[in-house]
Amino acid sequence: MNRAKQTRWKTLADEQDFRALLRSRRRFVIPATIFFIAYYLALPISVGFWPHEMSRPVLGPLTLAYCFALSQFAMAWIVLALYLVRSRRFDLLAARIRRREAQEQVDSQ
Amino acid sequence: MIAQPSLVMFAIFVGITLVVTYWASGQSRTSRGFYTAHRRIGGLQNGWAIAGDYVSAATFLGITGLVAFYGFDGFMYSVGWLVAYLAVLLLIAEPLRNTGKYTLADLMSFRLRGRGVRAIAALSALAITLFYLIAQMVGVGALVNLVLPRVGDVIGIVGVGVLMLVYVLFGGMLATTWVQIIKAGLLLATVIGLSGLALRHFNFSLTRFFDAATAVPTAHGVSNLLQPGLLFHGPLGAWNLISLGLALVLGTAGLPHILIRFFTVPSARAARTSVAWAMVLIGVFYLLTSFMGLGAATIVGHDHIGRRMYAGQAIDYIAHHPAQETSLNAQLTQNGYIVPQPDSNLAAPLLAAQIGGSLAAAFVAAVAFATILAVVAGLTLTASSAFAHDIWFSLIRNGRGDESEHIFVARAAALAVGALAIALSIALRGFNVAFLVGLAFAVAASANVPVILLALAWRRFSRFGAIVGMLGGLVSSLALIAVSPVLMGSRAIFPLENPGIVSIPVGLLCAVLGTLLVRDPDSEAMFDQLQVRATTGLGAEV
DSSP states (O other): OHHHHHHHHHHHHHSHHHHHHHHHHHHHHHHHHHHHHHHHHHHHHHHHHOHHHHTSEEETTEEHHHHHHHHHHHHHHHHHHHHHHHHHHHHHHHHHHHHHHHHHHHHHO | OOHHHHHHHHHHHHHHHHHHHHHHHTTOOSHHHHHHGGGOOOHHHHHHHHHHHHSOHHHHHHHHHHHHHHTHHHHHHHHHHHHHHHHIIIIIHHHHHHHOSSSHHHHHHHHSOSHHHHHHHHHHHHHHHHHHHHHHHHHHHHHHHHHOTTTOHHHHHHHHHHHHHHIIIIIHHHHHHHHHHHHHHHHHHHHHHHHHHHHHHTTTOHHHHHHHHTSEEETTEEEOTTSSOSSSOSTTHHHHHHHHHHHHHHHGGGOHHHHGGGGGSSSHHHHHHHHHHHHHHHHHHHHHHHHHHHHIIIIIIGGGOBOOEEHHHHHHHHHHOGGGHHHHHHHHHHHSEEOSSBOGGGHHHHHHHHHHHHHHHHHHHHHHHHHHHHHHHHHHHHHHHIIIIIIIIIIISTTOSOHHHHHHHHHHHHHHHHHHHHHHHHHTTTSOHHHHHHHHHHHIIIIIHHHHHHHHHOTTOOHHHHHHHHHHHHHHHHHHHHTSHHHHGGGOSSOOSOOHHHHHHHHHHHHHHHHHHSOOHHHHHHHHHHHHHHHHOTTOOO
16 A cells, blocks of 8 residues: 555656656756855855955945845845746746646546 | 823734634634645735744844945845745745645655654754744834833733734734734835835935935034945954855855745645745835835934933933033033934834824834834744654654644643743843844854755755754854854954854755764655655645
């Protein structure tokens, strides 16, 4: 029984729809994660090691450092928006897999 | 005197929330109702509740103060705490909702079956939550000291502790959620109002506002708050900043009291929607800390932020501190009061008093109380579920025991956690609270985050690796803090204030090495199931 369950999950994991879902999720999530961590860490690194350059006022009295910090808010909201748009596709694929699985349950009974 | 109006407003908040608790109490008679509000909270509501759970009084009062005193360097906290939600959004929220039941340990022990992983996951959740809880309750003491000097901080702490227990014990997750939603609304309104008033002071001219922030007079000369380096400077300043940044941006994804909020929504999609709303609300809040903080520095004045002493009290103080007599006397004749000790935590209430009058200050103080109450209730619920569900029900009783026992143990655990927090907070009064919150973030980032991510993504990840990883992160972060300048001052062995830059890699390395050392075929066999369920939502708890 347990063995059969295990095999069922294995079959599901190898299915084409699931591989496609996993691939398209990863294609977004991995680059997005690397990007946001790099963009964020650039702030303490630049401010920590080049405080003088980052103290230059660039937008009226606002320093380069402050503008960079404010841009992080925009960055976070833009990545959020992109993910929300992209995730509609993930939802469709996941729903299709769930529907088919439910159908197979009914068929096998 | 802001004591009376502030008490009245706080009493109104308590009254409303008690009505909510009474309404919720009928719906939390099962463990599913108690822990997760029957998973019927909508994405929008949960987003507000996450904001209410996350933005603590330490953040509201603390960050405003840090920006007021250190400008840009204080604002760094705001940036990190918002960006951190991208990690929750992209990596954690949806898989967690799809595979967990009540607690964070559920996710880890999904494939890493057995007692060891669950026990240690519960332990680290309890440790993180308790540090966070004590930080908030100690904050109550400070706030009471300010607003109601005659009440005494012990009574304040006990009062808040008892109220919070009423919400949690009788209303469970549903009441706690609504307390957090109401509080988030109040807090956001307050922050928007204060920022607007601060800008009005400069005729709504952003240029004049920021110009004023470039030249803030202090006792040590004029300082430019838009420049970096006021808080983090010296040879290790950069490393301190980077270490703190790492802990801030990764820590949130390991905070148990935030993560259990995703069990209250019906689906992974609603979990995603709730992070989206939370990011909007939290982002607006943190953006505005800039205006409140810089406003406090420019309008109230750097040297006026702190506990104020008037007339007789001031003369008494001067008599006892003859060394500073001339400067204090000058302050007294010029302002009518003295500020012997600057205290950045008072920036927000003093800004409100200056631009909105005493009623506004009373409102801000009442909102700060409400904030503490809501956060503390969420934390207690988290600790109680970690104990009742993970330790008692899964480990001691081996999954046996009926529904009424489960709910009884959950309530008893909440009571015990609440009592423990009250006692510890009274013992630790006057301790630096920001340090305790920093501890919680560093422990979460080092002990929980690497193990959660590896459990979700690495087929070979083993139980031994998870246990070693969590212990390695937990022990290294705690040990480094114990020998850091925060606790040991100039005799510190570890030079940085935040252990993140060392303890996060240590946690990750321990988890990887532990896995490579001991193979775990059971865990590998479960990986397919975990991956399918986490990604598609098949078989998720409803």
